[in-house]
Amino acid sequence: MHYNKTPLYIYWVVALLLSTLLLAYWLEWRHWVTLAYQQQAPDWFQTLIQRIYPRFGVEKQRFPLEFFIDKADQVVGRFAFISLGSLSFIYLYQYKVGLRQKIQHYWNRPTTAYNAQRQLQVFAGVLFLFTWDWYSYLSGLGNATAFYTPTFPYRLLHLPFPSPFWLLVLYICFLVANFALLCKFRVVWASIVSVTLFVLLQGYMYCFHKIDHTYATLTQVALLVPILAWHYQKGQLQPQKQVAAWAWRLMQFSIAFTYFQAGLEKLLIGGINWASPHSFRSYLYLHPTKPGTWVATSDFWCTVLPLAAMLFQLGFITIIFYPKLKRVFLPAGVLFHLGTFLLFGIGWYYSPWMLVYLFFIDWESIRFRQLPKSTKL
Amino acid sequence: MNFKNTTIWTMFFCMCIPFIMLNNLYPFWRFGMFAEPVKTQVQTEQFRVYCKDAQGKTHYFSPQSIGFDKNQFLYIARNYYYKSQTVFFLKALSSIYFRQSPRLEFKTWQLYKIVVIKKLNNLRQVSKDSSLVETYTPDAL
Numbered sequence: 001m002h003y004n005k006t007p008l009y010i011y012w013v014v015a016l017l018l019s020t021l022l023l024a025y026w027l028e029w030r031h032w033v034t035l036a037y038q039q040q041a042p043d044w045f046q047t048l049i050q051r052i053y054p055r056f057g058v059e060k061q062r063f064p065l066e067f068f069i070d071k072a073d074q075v076v077g078r079f080a081f082i083s084l085g086s087l088s089f090i091y092l093y094q095y096k097v098g099l100r101q102k103i104q105h106y107w108n109r110p111t112t113a114y115n116a117q118r119q120l121q122v123f124a125g126v127l128f129l130f131t132w133d134w135y136s137y138l139s140g141l142g143n144a145t146a147f148y149t150p151t152f153p154y155r156l157l158h159l160p161f162p163s164p165f166w167l168l169v170l171y172i173c174f175l176v177a178n179f180a181l182l183c184k185f186r187v188v189w190a191s192i193v194s195v196t197l198f199v200l201l202q203g204y205m206y207c208f209h210k211i212d213h214t215y216a217t218l219t220q221v222a223l224l225v226p227i228l229a230w231h232y233q234k235g236q237l238q239p240q241k242q243v244a245a246w247a248w249r250l251m252q253f254s255i256a257f258t259y260f261q262a263g264l265e266k267l268l269i270g271g272i273n274w275a276s277p278h279s280f281r282s283y284l285y286l287h288p289t290k291p292g293t294w295v296a297t298s299d300f301w302c303t304v305l306p307l308a309a310m311l312f313q314l315g316f317i318t319i320i321f322y323p324k325l326k327r328v329f330l331p332a333g334v335l336f337h338l339g340t341f342l343l344f345g346i347g348w349y350y351s352p353w354m355l356v357y358l359f360f361i362d363w364e365s366i367r368f369r370q371l372p373k374s375t376k377l
Numbered sequence: 378m379n380f381k382n383t384t385i386w387t388m389f390f391c392m393c394i395p396f397i398m399l400n401n402l403y404p405f406w407r408f409g410m411f412a413e414p415v416k417t418q419v420q421t422e423q424f425r426v427y428c429k430d431a432q433g434k435t436h437y438f439s440p441q442s443i444g445f446d447k448n449q450f451l452y453i454a455r456n457y458y459y460k461s462q463t464v465f466f467l468k469a470l471s472s473i474y475f476r477q478s479p480r481l482e483f484k485t486w487q488l489y490k491i492v493v494i495k496k497l498n499n500l501r502q503v504s505k506d507s508s509l510v511e512t513y514t515p516d517a518l
Contacts, residue, residue, distance in 0.1 A: 053400060058459040071399055078397045107381065140444025143477060146469035147453050151403050199404050206403060208445075210452035216406045220392070223404065227384065246381050250388055257389075261396050262408035269412040283411050285419045285495060 005094045011087060018083055025076050033072045037065050074268065106320075111245035111364065116232040117184060118363035119248055120191065123225050124181040126218065126355050127198060134201055135171040139164060141208060150207045161204060170197055181229075191229035195222045218352040220254040221359055251359050256317040259333075263313030275310055277302030287344035295343055305339070312336055319360070330357045423491040424454035424510075426470065428483035436483070443473050454488070458510060463488050467513035475515075486513045 035041035036049050037060065049056050060068075093100050141161070148161045162170060174197035180190035199222065202215055227247040235243030266274045273279060277299050284296040295301045312332050319325045337354050341347045378386070395407035426438035440450035457466035467486045474483075491507040 052398065058456055061459045074399060075397060078399075082393050082397060107385070137444075144443060144445065144469075144473050146473060151401075153403060203403055208449060208453060209456045210449050211401045211403065211406070213406055213408065213410065216408070219404050220388075224384075224388070244381075246385070250385055254388060254392060257392055258408060261392070262410075262412075265396070265407075265409045265412040269409065274412070282419050286421060 003094070003100070006090070011091055014087055015084070018080060018087075022076065022080055030069070030072060033069050034065060037068055078268070107246045107249060109245060110235075110242040111248060111362070113232060113235045113241040113243050114367060115362055115364040116228055116235065116243040116245070116248065119251075119359060120187060120225065120229055120232060121182055121184075122358045123191075123222070124178045124194065126352065126358070127178050127194065128182075129350075129355070130215070130218070130352055131174070131198070131201075134205075135167065138167055138171075138201060138204060141205065142167060144208065147208050149209055151203060151211065154203060154207055161207070170201060173197060174201065187229040188226065188233050191226040195225050198222055214347070215352050217255050217258050217356045220258065221251045221356055224248075224251050224254070248359070253320055255356055255359065256320050259313045259316035263310055263316075266310060266313070275303070275306045277306075280306040284343060287346060289343060289345045292343040292345075305343075309336060309339075326360055330360060333357060419495045421493045422451075422455065423493070424451060424458065425489045425491060426454075426467070427487045427489065429485040429487070430483055438470075438474075438486075443470070443477060458488075458490065463511035464513055467511055468515070471513065471515050484514065486515070487511070488513075 032041050032045055036046060036056075039046070041049075056068075093103065142164060145161045150159060173193060177190045177193035177197065180186055181194055199219060202219065206212065224247045228243075228251075231244040231247060235241055270279060280302045281296045284292040284302075295305065312329070316329050316333070319329050334354050334357070337347055337351050338349070341349065341351070347353070391402075391405050395402050395405050399407060399409065401407050428436050428438050430436065440447055445453070454466065457463055467488055471483070471486050487509060488511045489507055490510050491505065494504045494506075496502045
């Protein structure tokens with residue numbers, strides 16, 4: 001099959017443009033951070049910082065100038081890293097036929113309608129499990145609207161905190177949509193309503209100065225649920241009941257990529273010293289628990305545990321390329337989150353971070369294994 | 378680009394934006410928890426509110442009494458402290474509290490900041506510093 005390739009010189013032009021931007025930052029724009037810290041930067045730059053980094057005003061009181069210069073270096077470095085990484089990937093994808101075929105095979109391989117249906121039901125079930133108390137929690141926050149500070153998308157859309165009546169209406173719609181999804185009734189509409197309200201209601205909780213990571217991976221998965229529902233509905237009409245599975249695979253990729261990012265953050269900010277017993281001990285003392293205090297007394301555990309955590313976070317993404325590694329990384333993930341709860345008191349015994357692993361299960365293969373031998377092809 | 382490829386790339390870039398900008402961009406997050414550089418000392422910061430009733434007796438104000446958990450309350454208090462808006466903070470707190478428990482009357486609201494420092498090479502050496510940040514007396518009382 002003929003494949004349109006971008007001419008090589010385009011790659012060189014983009015790479016040159018990126019290098020010029022990096023050089024310009026190093027020679028000129030880096031100094032603007034100092035000016036912004038001293039309130040002497042041009043107005044538009046000061047406004048821009050306020051828009052994209054609203055905590056700057058608060059953090060300026062707590063941290064020295066070097067902290068912000070370091071942050072700016074990180075932003076520019078990461079931008080270059082992602083841009084060059086994406087550019088290299090596109091080049092390899094276009095020019096290496098073998099790699100392209102593998103990637104296309106990964107995304108284009110279909111799944112069964114049964115598996116897609118189970119994924120949607122698992123999603124609805126997980127939402128029921130974690131959102132049953134949201135109405136009472138949000139009602140409580142409704143009494144404290146004096147502290148309501150909308151986060152970025154809410155600020156942009158001028159969304160006020162809902163009145164008790166509207167909160168109740170939204171929550172009932174959310175429950176009904178989840179129930180419909182669980183019962184396979186109008187799955188596309190049910191998933192759109194369910195996901196929209198899940199993201200909307202959750203966001204209201206973060207409009208009180210604290211953004212929580214509890215539902216991070218579940219939310220990323222949620223954003224793709226309506227697409228899977230749409231393919232599921234289309235697949236139902238086909239005689240073979242085959243469903244495009246790329247949305248499901250993208251859910252898995254987003255979970256794995258999240259862990260990779262978390263590991264990379266530690267490497268980029270803390271460096272290799274992050275895995276030293278000294279730094280792990282300081283985290284244990286910052287979030288004291290009984291088991292954590294015991295672990296802090298041991299150099300061995302304070303070396304092994306952070307190293308294992310970093311290896312786990314950076315290595316989790318390999319399950320995308322080698323699905324058999326799920327048997328290692330998923331139990332390791334459960335231990336990782338349980339360990340975080342026991343040692344730091346963060347999270348809970350059952351956290352959404354662990355339950356999203358259910359999206360790595362191919363329910364069709366489980367059903368196939370359960371079938372009597374005579375019915376298997 | 379078809380719908381599939383557009384969605385995959387969009388999802389990828391949306392996930393990368395908080396990573397690049399070192400900031401959350403809801404509904405996408407930055408995962409920088411426990412990534413800060415190594416410290417030689419562990420410093421924790423707490424904010425507490427105490428109220429005095431008509432008899433001059435001091436009561437600890439529990440954030441749970443207005444539906445906040447301890448962590449959320451800490452974030453809010455810290456934010457108003459560093460923005461030098463502690464009067465607004467205490468005023469808002471007292472009005473929320475009075476709305477929920479109109480019978481309880483507190484004459485004075487006080488915000489304290491407590492800093493606990495532990496040296497990592499000598500954990501027994503703990504220094505605690507608490508300071509009164511703001512006092513607020515509601516006019517209506």
